[in-house]
Amino acid sequence: xxxxxxxxxxxxxxxxxxxxxxxxxxxxxxxxxxxxxxxxxxxxxxxxxxxxxxxxxxxxxxxxxxxxxxxxxxxxxxxxxxxxxxxxxxxxxxxxxxxxxxxxxxxxxxxxxxxxxxxxxxxxxxxxxxxxxxxxxxxxxxxxxxxxxxxxxxxxxxxxxxxxxxxxxxxxxxxxxxxxxxxxxxxxxxxxxxxxxxxxxxxxxxxxxxxxxxxxxxxxxxxxxxxxxxxxxxxxxxxxxxxxxxxxxxxxxxxxxxxxxxxxxxxxxxxxxxxxxxxxxxxxxxxxxxxxxxxxxxxxxxxxxxxxxxxxxxxxxxxxxxxxxxxxxxxxxxxxxx
DNA sequence: TCTGAGTCAATACT
DNA sequence: AGTATTGACTCAGA
Numbered sequence: 001x002x003x004x005x006x007x008x009x010x011x012x013x014x015x016x017x018x019x020x021x022x023x024x025x026x027x028x029x030x031x032x033x034x035x036x037x038x039x040x041x042x043x044x045x046x047x048x049x050x051x052x053x054x055x056x057x058x059x060x061x062x063x064x065x066x067x068x069x070x071x072x073x074x075x076x077x078x079x080x081x082x083x084x085x086x087x088x089x090x091x092x093x094x095x096x097x098x099x100x101x102x103x104x105x106x107x108x109x110x111x112x113x114x115x116x117x118x119x120x121x122x123x124x125x126x127x128x129x130x131x132x133x134x135x136x137x138x139x140x141x142x143x144x145x146x147x148x149x150x151x152x153x154x155x156x157x158x159x160x161x162x163x164x165x166x167x168x169x170x171x172x173x174x175x176x177x178x179x180x181x182x183x184x185x186x187x188x189x190x191x192x193x194x195x196x197x198x199x200x201x202x203x204x205x206x207x208x209x210x211x212x213x214x215x216x217x218x219x220x221x222x223x224x225x226x227x228x229x230x231x232x233x234x235x236x237x238x239x240x241x242x243x244x245x246x247x248x249x250x251x252x253x254x255x256x257x258x259x260x261x262x263x264x265x266x267x268x269x270x271x272x273x274x275x276x277x278x279x280x281x282x283x284x285x286x287x288x289x290x291x292x293x294x295x296x297x298x299x300x301x302x303x304x305x306x307x308x309x310x311x312x313x314x315x316x317x318x319x320x321x322x323x324x325x326x327x328x329x330x331x332x333x334x335x336x337x338x
Numbered sequence: 339t340c341t342g343a344g345t346c347a348a349t350a351c352t
Numbered sequence: 353a354g355t356a357t358t359g360a361c362t363c364a365g366a
Contacts, residue, residue: 208354220346225356232343238364240344282348282359323340324360331342332358 066307069296073310181247189245191231198248215263217247230336289315293325301330
């Protein structure tokens with residue numbers, strides 16, 4: 001699993017990670033394909049049950065109202081752990097599965113791994129241990145939810161260069177470079193094709209993402225990585241998004257010599273080494289919070305103010321953090337068709 | 339004031 | 353070391 005936020009990548013579906021464990025469980029005569037299929041059914045049906053108790057579902061008849069979700073949140077946050085548990089937590093290397101769960105396609109949702117995350121793969125944000133595992137160690141992130149503990153955001157100082165590139169190569173001025181790369185393109189750019197060309201060229205030229213993104217696009221490596229994975233169609237891009245592809249399109253028109261000039265041009269930071277900026281640490285939702293957020297997202301990807309406030313309070317986070325979660329989630333789910 | 343798109347930039351993952 | 357992920361910030365538009 002290479003993500004914690006439910007965005008699944010190809011590897012999540014390959015089944016490679018849990019295969020060994022499953023094979024051990026079912027034995028060499030077991031049909032691993034069926035086991036995996038069964039387990040996925042278990043997971044998808046029971047996951048939501050946890051978030052919508054039967055009564056609520058009957059009453060609301062699939063209508064997942066904010067009220068229901070808020071009540072559910074209250075239940076979850078006040079629930080004490082049951083005593084009989086066979087599940088285990090997050091480390092995919094040590095997944096344990098109750099074999100009967102797999103064979104009978106039934107889970108005792110009272111006290112068995114209700115998300116089926118014992119299998120690890122279906123929900124990439126791993127095991128749901130919220131209020132379920134009495135053996136949870138004292139320092140479990142569960143406590144962050146129950147006791148309203150807030151994850152501390154530590155700050156540190158670190159030299160920081162503001163990316164304000166200035167080309168100093170005498171042969172080619174920054175204006176010229178900008179002019180060449182930002183020359184508007186008439187018509188439509190095939191973004192996928194351009195990205196494919198760029199990646200091919202990068203490989204051949206031995207240029208990595210960081211260098212290309214910073215020197216040519218004046219963007220960050222991370223951003224390049226994102227847009228390269230699944231290029232947005234030209235018509236759907238806004239002006240800033242288009243300009244990045246214009247640069248790549250124009251880049252491919254340059255001769256290797258011109259490219260090299262630009263790539264080898266030194267960059268100077270405008271504000272020099274005076275820069276010392278606070279380095280933030282990136283907050284990460286504890287997995288239990290992620291479970292709840294994703295559970296809610298599954299039934300309501302657009303929570304209203306009340307739910308958001310409620311979540312923020314229970315998680316001891318700001319409502320902006322909750323809002324951002326759903327915002328980013330919706331956007332990325334749409335982007336990657338999840 | 340709320341959203342989505344574009345990004346940044348820390349940091350998780352390979 | 354290079355790439356992917358993702359919380360949060362910025363800007364426009366409604």
